[in-house]
Amino acid sequence: MTSRPPLVRPADMSDADAELLIAARTQLADVYREGRHEVVAAFRLADGRIVTGVHVDGSARRSAVCAEGVAAGNVIAAGGTVVAGVSVLRRPGGTEHVIEPCGVCAELLTDYWPDARVWITRGAETVEAAMSDLLPAKRLRGW
Known part of the structure; x- marks a missing residue:
């Protein structure tokens, strides 16, 4: 098994959100298969x-x-509400990176939890953003 390179916790990341980063990396270490299972998302619920x-x-x-x-x-199956999230990608060479949700996932997540926070990478920095900021011109769907 390849050792995981360090993924640096952003200085302004809370301990609770750091738990999300650890949970995503731990799950990724357990399930990673190149080309099949390369990303894990971890969400913290309101409870x-x-x-x-x-x-x-x-x-x-x-x-x-x-x-x-x-x-x-x-x-949804757990009956929860997302308040924060982070997604981690492992590249075939073993490096890991915090990534933002793709456009389709950003649409989905903002349909359900627009006020949640998400950690994303902008340039060389990992920063916190509101989920709704991922799609500033999003059309709201009337349920």
């Missing part, structure tokens, strides 16, 4: 629970499901 989701890729590219979408389904 403090942490829920994760694993990226699932398939042979037909359209069958892929992002980690954030899997985690969102797990949150």
Whole structure:
């Protein structure tokens, strides 16, 4: 097993959000398979629970499901509300990076939890943002 390079905790990341980073990295270490399971999303719920989701890729590219979408389904199944999240990608060389949700996942997550916070990488920095800031011109869907 390859040792994991350090993924530096941002100085302004709270201890609670650092737990999300640890949960995502730990799950990723357990399930990583190059080209199949390369991303884990970890969400903290309003009641403090942490829920994760694993990226699932398939042979037909359209069958892929992002980690954030899997985690969102797990949150709904758990009856929770997301307050914060982080997603970690492992590259084939072993480096790990905090990443932002893709556009489709940003749409999904802001449909359910627009006020949640998410950690993303901007340039060389990992920063906190409001989920709703990921899509500033989002059209709100009337449920």
